[in-house]
Amino acid sequence: MEFSQGWDSFATLVDGRWVDRRPRRPEVAEQLRRETRLMPWLAPLLPLPVPVPSVVSDEPLVVRHALVSGEPLESPSAEDGVAVGKFLRALHDSSVAEAVRQGLPPTAETESSWVAEISRFKAQVVPLIPVSQQDSALTILEALREFPADTVVHGDLGPEHVLVDGGRVSGVIDFGDAHVGDAAIDLAWALHGAPKAFAHAVAAAYGVTGELRRRALVWHQLGPWHEVTYGADIGDIAVQQSGLAGVLERLKGSGEIPLR
Structure with missing residues (x-):
């Protein structure tokens, strides 16, 4: 089920607990990959939950993170x-x-x-x-x-x-x-x-x-x-x-x- 209308990526809810994101345009792919490198380091420094994505598919590119509640x-x-x-x-x-x-x-x-x-x-x-x-x-x-x-x-x-x-x-x-x-x-x-x-x-x-x-x-x-x-x-x-x-x-x- 797609549940996000973001400018840069499609977001799909999987099994009610995961969010899969795919780039809407080719140039967004590197942006998504960058998040998979940055967020595992950054998340523990922050006082609120944030998405921590990882790559689950390279072709086509799909990154996944646990659903942040709310x-x-x-x-x-x-x-x-x-x-x-x-x-x-x-x-x-x-x-x-x-x-x-x-x-x-x-x-x-x-x-x-x-x-x-x-x-x-x-x-x-x-x-x-x-x-x-x-x-x-x-x-x-x-x-x-x-x-x-x-x-x-x-x-x-x-x-x-x-x-x-x-x-x-x-x-x-x-x-x-x-x-x-x-x-x-x-x-x-x-x-x-x-x-x-x-x-x-x-x-x-x-x-x-x-x-x-x-x-x-x-x-x-x-x-x-x-x-x-x-x-x-x-x-x-x-x-x-x-x-x-x-x-x-x-x-x-x-x-x-x-x-x-």
């Missing part, structure tokens, strides 16, 4: 925020050097991907933004160039990837976008897209600084830009339009925290 977080509470804040603190305190030895691409690769991403956003997203808002959009893109890439990050932390079971946070899933990057990317939704009680609890448990909060807002504003380019990649105008609506909505908050 349902996506729908009503984030302060208690949930404490759990997420502590989880992120542990993740971000893990060794970058060891993560790279376990297969995570090094900082230079992240910085190169940011340059390519900024270029693509300028070419494919900025022209779709009303002229009156394009300066704000470009300012956000330029701010990204100054951000650090010095932390092991989840890379796509949102409520759909935080699971709850029995009223408590029970795990964090989908480490396909894990990389050496900016810690603030994992705080984007938690600080700027979640209820205030949850956000305050995350900030307190993690130890968020003003600088982290500023950068997290930029990452939050950039989130829907990926939906626009993904929609272009799969030829889905509705996805592009949904992403653009998100881009415009989040641009309204571009003055909340000064951008350098």
Whole structure:
């Protein structure tokens, strides 16, 4: 039974206790293999259960991990925020050097991907933004160039990837976008897209600084830009339009925290 509609892989529940994942596109195969090297090292360092996949088939590629119990977080509470804040603190305190030895691409690769991403956003997203808002959009893109890439990050932390079971946070899933990057990317939704009680609890448990909060807002504003380019990649105008609506909505908050 397929039960996930992720952008990168198909996920199938097997015997009610295993999750099999297959790449949706050829370039995702290495991403899945990288998880099989990284997660066995990373999982014991974290205070919540996470997927620990292994390869069960090479041709076609299939990786399998034990099902992490729970349902996506729908009503984030302060208690949930404490759990997420502590989880992120542990993740971000893990060794970058060891993560790279376990297969995570090094900082230079992240910085190169940011340059390519900024270029693509300028070419494919900025022209779709009303002229009156394009300066704000470009300012956000330029701010990204100054951000650090010095932390092991989840890379796509949102409520759909935080699971709850029995009223408590029970795990964090989908480490396909894990990389050496900016810690603030994992705080984007938690600080700027979640209820205030949850956000305050995350900030307190993690130890968020003003600088982290500023950068997290930029990452939050950039989130829907990926939906626009993904929609272009799969030829889905509705996805592009949904992403653009998100881009415009989040641009309204571009003055909340000064951008350098």
